[in-house]
Amino acid sequence: MPAKDMFHDSAKAALLKDGWTITHDPLSLRMGKKDFFVDLGAEKLLAAEKNNQKIAVEIKSFVSQSEIRDLENALGQYVLYQNILSVLEPDRILYLAVRESVFVDLFEETIGKLLLDRQVLKLLTFDPEMEVLKRWIN
Template sequence: MPAKDIYHDTVKNALIKDGWTITDDPLSLKVGKKDIFIDLAANKLLVAEKKDKKIAVEVKSFIGTSEIEDLKNALGQYILYEKVLRSKLSERTLYLAIRKDIFDGLFSQEIGQILLSDDYLKIIIFDPETEMITQWIN
């Protein structure tokens, strides 16, 4: 099993504070002979809609020497996990969890705007100090 991201527990706590129930830590998926581990899976009962919303969350710290390299790695992992999740557990929606300062820095620039333009990438933005989710990008 892979090592946890340094913000793994921070995001887990933020999801719990936001009313989510953590169901898997990590979410393990078998693809043929390969194992894939997505950091977290959570459920939340949406009373108004009378249904259970299910998500999977991949946490990324962006602490490498290059934000662009970290972004490439995160996006590659997101695409892989999203496609596997869609084929194995289609009721779950995958989110990439990143810190607010990383989102504000990268996604306010042209490169980030390009990534958000087609609504494919789903992001949870969190504040590591308060362990709170500050924004959902659907």
């Protein structure tokens, strides 16, 4: 099993504070003979619809010397997991979780806006110190 991201616990705490139930830590997936591990699986009861919303969350730190390299790696992993989930758990929505500061520094720049405008990925941002969710970007 892969090592946890350095912000794993604060992202998990933020989801819990927002009313999510962590159902998997990590969410294990098997495709053929290969195993994959998305950081978290979570559910939340939507009272108005009387059903559960299911998400998978891949947490990324973006702390290397190259945020573009971090972005390339995160996008590759996101696309891989998104495709696997579409087959194994099509009702589960995948989110990439990043710190709010990463969102401001990277996703409010031209390259980040391009990815969000083209709906390449779904993001959730969090404040690791306060352990709260800041934004859901679909």
